[in-house]
Ligand SMILES: Nc1ncnc2c1ncn2[C@@H]1O[C@H](COP(=O)(O)OP(=O)(O)OP(=O)(O)O)[C@@H](O)[C@H]1O
């Protein structure tokens with residue numbers, strides 16, 4: 338997929354990124370802190386969606402347990418923080434490591450299955466983590482736990498909303514950059530080849546299992562990173578961040594945005610949150626209390642998009658998936 | 660002549676069906692060994708055991724002097740055992756040239772390289788172009804494999820199989836569904852490859868078999884009933900009845 342600078346889609350993508358980058362300034366100008374907090378969450382979920390896209394989009398592996406990586410990343414930060422280890426230099430590598438190890442475990446078992454079994458196994462593993470999280474009474478159980486934010490003393494203060502937003506934004510850009518390189522790399526081609534025709538790739542001499550496993554490790558690490566950021570965004574961890582609903586939301590974001598397209602997850606995450614944030618008050622405006630049921634409108638909307646724009650938002654903008 | 664591949668007393672059952680019944684077969688360097696037999700005789704099943712996508716119930720397979728009976732598909736491929744499929748199997752989402760490039764990539768070390776850009780790798784592209792040219796598809800390089808004609812896809816499969824400079828090619832009906840002209844091309848192509856590698860050729864087109872094969876094995880109901888030169892096959896009464904008779908009818 339080659340990006341020319343002045344095609345409409347490149348323009349829209351650039352505009353979107355500039356908008357996200359400038360959000361702290363915009364929020365300050367209009368005096369609305371809420372849009373910054375929503376914006377930061379969009380950026381974080383976009384990172385998670387980018388990481389899911391690496392295996393779901395390029396690998397064709399429908400993982401229904403991606404929220405577990407977010408949860409593990411978040412809980413690693415939260416648990417260390419609750420035990421007096423505040424340094425981000427310790428927390429973050431530990432969190433990424435934990436998410437990657439979990440990815441290795443899940444992948445080693447789930448990649449032996451195909452289709453619906455793969456979906457069910459990844460879901461089951463994620464539920465395991467979810468219930469583990471709810472069972473951790475020392476760390477808030479079902480209610481979750483307020484935590485202190487990671488400290489990078491002298492470098493960046495994560496309590497400052499603007500700095501934190503820019504950090505998240507920079508990491509999103511890094512994830513998108515990596516994803517772009519990855520999709521055009523020898524590794525990315527093997528992964529995409531296996532999505533297209535696994536048996537053929539094996540007959541050509543590729544140990545498909547190994548390549549997929551490594552893809553899962555990378556995706557798990559990026560998912561863990563999203564969890565680390567999410568925990569720091571609200572200074573709070575709870576099992577809700579890794580419920581199966583969140584795994585489903587992530588799939589929706591990837592599919593909505595455009596599966597296997599580099600910027601697809603960004604569009605998807607943005608559309609997801611914008612729809613959520615506008616459907617709720619919109620429905621409430623129609624009739625008090627209806628906002629709660631925003632998903633009743635959102636669901637059919639997704640079906641319509643799935644039926645009419647197969648490649649998601651990205652295909653409407655003219656991206657080809659690769 | 661040296662043996663490339665030796666399969667010894669292979670047995671494969673599907674439930675009550677004995678699909679491979681004590682088959683021993685070998686392929687030598689520089690030889691085209693044809694495998695013929697009626698539909699359902701077990702030809703594809705035998706090839707699948709040789710490539711590793713099916714495990715035999717018993718028996719051994721040696722390739723280049725090494726026991727490969729328990730090796731997975733990809734490891735056998737990397738040793739130089741390449742296959743084309745009876746039902747065309749290409750990477751439909753990729754262009755013709757990328758299909759060949761990936762086939763070649765499989766034999767150039769590992770592919771755990773995450774940041775290199777394959778489009779900027781001119782050596783890779785050039786090698787793939789040569790691979791396509793070898794089967795006469797260079798003009799179709801950028802066409803998606805799914806948009807190639809049936810015959811072109813069969814040619815592409817050969818180019819992919821040749822991607823790793825294999826020592827042995829297992830070709831499962833490479834000419835199936837081809838027109839006479841395309842078949843002639845394919846026969847010419849396979850003939851030209853004889854110097855480079857051994858071949859096990861499954862083919863129903865007896866004209867092609869007699870034109871190409873050095874030896875022929877006849878498989879009937881899972882059993883190899885006879886192995887010999889084309890002349891011996893033509894004279895063999897049991898073979899005429901079991902197979903060639905059917906052809907004439
Ligand atoms: N996976 C399988 N499970 C059960 N039976 C199978 C399987 N694969 C093949 N068979 C059976 O084994 C027998 C041999 O099949 P095979 O495909 O090897 O024949 P073939 O000689 O390649 O035939 P054709 O000329 O039609 O390609 C057939 O009776 C087939 O139905």
Ligand SMILES: [Mg+2]
Pocket residue numbers: 702703704745831
């Ligand atoms: Mg067959």
